[in-house]
Amino acid sequence: MIELASDKQKETFVLNMGPQHPATHGVLRVKLVMDGEYIVEAEPVLGYIHRMHEKMGENRNWAQFMPNTGRLDYLGALSYNHGYAAAVERAAGIEVPERAEYIRVLTVELNRISSHLLWMGAYLLDLGGFTPLLYAFDDREKILDMLERVTGSRLTYCYFRFGGLYNDVDEQFIGEVKAFVARMRSRLPMYHTLVTKNVILMERLKGIGIIDADMCRRYGVTGPVARGSGINFDVRKNEPYSVYPEFDFDVPVYSEGDSMARYMVRMDEIEQSLRIVEQAVNRLPEGPVMAEKVPKVLKPPKGDYYHAVEAARGSFGVRVVSDGTNTPYRLKLRSPTFSNLSLLAEVARGVTVADAVAFMGSLDLVIPEIDR
Amino acid sequence: MNPEIVRVLGYIVAIIAFVALNAAMLVWMERKVAGHIQRRIGPKEVGPFGLLQSFADGIKLMTKQLIVPEGADVPLFKVAPMLVMIPAVMCFVTIPFSEQLAARNINVGLLLIFAIASINVFALLLGGWASHNKYAVISAARAVSQNVAYEIPMLITAITVVMFTGTMNLNEIVMGQAGGFWHWNILPIAKNIGMVVLMPVSFLIFFICSMAETNRAPFDLGEAESELVAGFHTEYSGMGFGLFFLGEYANVFIGCSLAVILFLGGWQCPFGLFPGVHWFLLKVYFLIFVVMWARWTFPRTTFYGLLNLSWKILIPVSLFNLVLTGAFIKVF
Numbered sequence: 001m002i003e004l005a006s007d008k009q010k011e012t013f014v015l016n017m018g019p020q021h022p023a024t025h026g027v028l029r030v031k032l033v034m035d036g037e038y039i040v041e042a043e044p045v046l047g048y049i050h051r052m053h054e055k056m057g058e059n060r061n062w063a064q065f066m067p068n069t070g071r072l073d074y075l076g077a078l079s080y081n082h083g084y085a086a087a088v089e090r091a092a093g094i095e096v097p098e099r100a101e102y103i104r105v106l107t108v109e110l111n112r113i114s115s116h117l118l119w120m121g122a123y124l125l126d127l128g129g130f131t132p133l134l135y136a137f138d139d140r141e142k143i144l145d146m147l148e149r150v151t152g153s154r155l156t157y158c159y160f161r162f163g164g165l166y167n168d169v170d171e172q173f174i175g176e177v178k179a180f181v182a183r184m185r186s187r188l189p190m191y192h193t194l195v196t197k198n199v200i201l202m203e204r205l206k207g208i209g210i211i212d213a214d215m216c217r218r219y220g221v222t223g224p225v226a227r228g229s230g231i232n233f234d235v236r237k238n239e240p241y242s243v244y245p246e247f248d249f250d251v252p253v254y255s256e257g258d259s260m261a262r263y264m265v266r267m268d269e270i271e272q273s274l275r276i277v278e279q280a281v282n283r284l285p286e287g288p289v290m291a292e293k294v295p296k297v298l299k300p301p302k303g304d305y306y307h308a309v310e311a312a313r314g315s316f317g318v319r320v321v322s323d324g325t326n327t328p329y330r331l332k333l334r335s336p337t338f339s340n341l342s343l344l345a346e347v348a349r350g351v352t353v354a355d356a357v358a359f360m361g362s363l364d365l366v367i368p369e370i371d372r
Numbered sequence: 373m374n375p376e377i378v379r380v381l382g383y384i385v386a387i388i389a390f391v392a393l394n395a396a397m398l399v400w401m402e403r404k405v406a407g408h409i410q411r412r413i414g415p416k417e418v419g420p421f422g423l424l425q426s427f428a429d430g431i432k433l434m435t436k437q438l439i440v441p442e443g444a445d446v447p448l449f450k451v452a453p454m455l456v457m458i459p460a461v462m463c464f465v466t467i468p469f470s471e472q473l474a475a476r477n478i479n480v481g482l483l484l485i486f487a488i489a490s491i492n493v494f495a496l497l498l499g500g501w502a503s504h505n506k507y508a509v510i511s512a513a514r515a516v517s518q519n520v521a522y523e524i525p526m527l528i529t530a531i532t533v534v535m536f537t538g539t540m541n542l543n544e545i546v547m548g549q550a551g552g553f554w555h556w557n558i559l560p561i562a563k564n565i566g567m568v569v570l571m572p573v574s575f576l577i578f579f580i581c582s583m584a585e586t587n588r589a590p591f592d593l594g595e596a597e598s599e600l601v602a603g604f605h606t607e608y609s610g611m612g613f614g615l616f617f618l619g620e621y622a623n624v625f626i627g628c629s630l631a632v633i634l635f636l637g638g639w640q641c642p643f644g645l646f647p648g649v650h651w652f653l654l655k656v657y658f659l660i661f662v663v664m665w666a667r668w669t670f671p672r673t674t675f676y677g678l679l680n681l682s683w684k685i686l687i688p689v690s691l692f693n694l695v696l697t698g699a700f701i702k703v704f
């Protein structure tokens with residue numbers, strides 16, 4: 001704030017971007033101190049959609065919090081289901097049947113693809129390209145239809161249960177997934193020729209919003225943003241959980257640290273997720289999808305438990321503290337975009353509004369997940 | 373009544389009716405083109421093929437209240453939308469739709485169009501400034517520097533055409549291109565073989581500049597909605613916004629019809645048969661389609677990228693083009 005006083009001589013002005021602004025994708029407010037087109041200072045103001053999810057978790061029993069997880073990151077809800085279910089399973093010592101774990105991975109990866117597709121469309125919208133959104137939604141729609149059949153909902157999934165799943169998948173789902181993998185593989189080159197190789201897009205993304213690896217570590221940045229800055233960190237590989245070790249997939253890492261690198265990481269991740277989905281479908285074991293001995297009223301033993309999963313936007317961690325009763329004593333959610341957004345103040349300093357929008361979009365923000 | 377006054381009144385009514393109808397049809401066309409590019413079908417409910425959609429929108433806009441924001445400069449705020457429309461309508465005076473169909477056959481028609489069309493930028497500046505809105509002010513500043521930057525290469529290429537045709541009378545420019553596409557200024561094989569290389573370059577520069585001048589995507593930085601919400605018309609509601617919208621489409625039409633007149637033979641038929649207003653409209657609407665196609669295909673450039681394109685590429689290239697044109701006219 002002391003800097004501001006001196007800046008006044010340069011005739012700066014304050015621009016409130018949001019909470020209602022097309023580029024903030026929700027109710028994020030960014031307070032910008034501007035010098036003409038250039039940003040002198042950017043301050044994200046949070047809390048417009050704060051819903052006290054953590055406190056809600058502490059006031060209801062373990063199972064009742066499950067629907068909330070789908071409302072944190074509504075674009076990649078299944079990863080959040082997975083994170084919470086896995087944390088509670090770790091606390092209560094519940095073994096999940098193998099088939100259930102395979103279906104979890106399968107659906108989470110499908111969800112990741114749909115999340116990245118939506119991000120791609122919305123990001124191009126930020127950059128002024130209207131059309132890719134409609135094409136991305138066309139593919140995303142296929143995923144939503146498939147997931148709707150097995151989970152019962154299209155967006156805010158609540159599919160996982162402690163010890164397994166609410167519903168088994170059927171033959172039709174398997175067939176649809178196989179068809180989708182083939183279709184998506186043929187669509188990806190189209191996206192690359194139409195969007196990635198566009199001259200204007202390259203000019204807008206290359207060298208814009210550079211984050212180095214050190215900065216990522218300082219802010220606790222994870223996910224595609226960190227992997228775009230050369231940090232080879234993916235919870236699925238580094239702290240393997242579920243049945244991920246059984247799958248053969250790569251973690252795309254780019255070292256440029258600019259918006260283009262983050263774009264490429266996500267596009268490559270779609271490809272890798274397709275590989276996982278294909279393997280999961282082909283090797284899907286037979287068996288139950290629900291553990292047999294899960295008590296109706298769950299009372300995990302006293303203790304402090306943490307479980308992290310790789311969500312579409314980074315590492316999502318759930319810390320549960322149990323005091324042995326039927327409600328969590330403390331529930332702490334570590335959401336990836338909260339850390340990713342905190343980069344904004346540092347990166348946006350000295351860039352133009354257009355570049356700040358290009359940078360902010362490349363972080364893939366989902367506001368309810370930041371505010372919780 | 374004096375027949376001259378009747379004639380003038382007739383032209384005014386006809387031109388304004390054409391501008392309004394044309395804008396309505398272009399909005400419909402834009403939505404249909406966008407729809408089909410985006411794998412949708414666009415408007416289809418109001419009238420056959422949704423043709424009456426724009427009229428429904430127009431009625432809606434006209435019945436809405438024009439809200440003047442607090443702190444706005446009221447007279448300027450209200451004048452700005454009109455100031456967008458007036459030069460747009462005035463430009464139509466000189467445009468020859470066909471040999472007979474032109475309001476005024478003026479000897480310096482080309483000059484007049486450029487003179488009048490540059491008033492347009494004042495309207496954007498005033499509208500942005502008077503709105504008392506930071507987004508609008510940034511957008512107005514962008515629009516002005518963009519217009520200044522793109523007026524220069526546009527004028528330089530216009531000069532190359534004038535050097536080649538030897539007249540600024542739009543009617544005569546078109547008459548000079550009679551008799552098949554090999555006579556057109558874009559590929560003047562029949563007239564000057566040297567210019568065959570240069571004229572397509574001129575056309576390209578002219579077309580890009582006219583897209584930038586009319587604030588069309590991918591150069592629509594004045595109204596870049598992901599950065600500046602709606603730019604200079606953020607605060608306008610109802611017909612205030614409607615006039616900005618109409619003006620934009622009128623300007624697109626003028627830009628494309630100038631390109632057609634200067635380079636694509638105006639109302640002349642590509643094969644020298646049945647010249648007339650239908651050829652002129654066909655060519656203009658084709659160019660407008662290209663403009664829309666570009667809008668729905670490309671992402672937006674950045675402001676500095678846009679200025680760099682003009683100052684570092686288009687202006688030097690067009691100057692070089694001008695010098696070469698002079699030399700080629702002398703040599704061939």
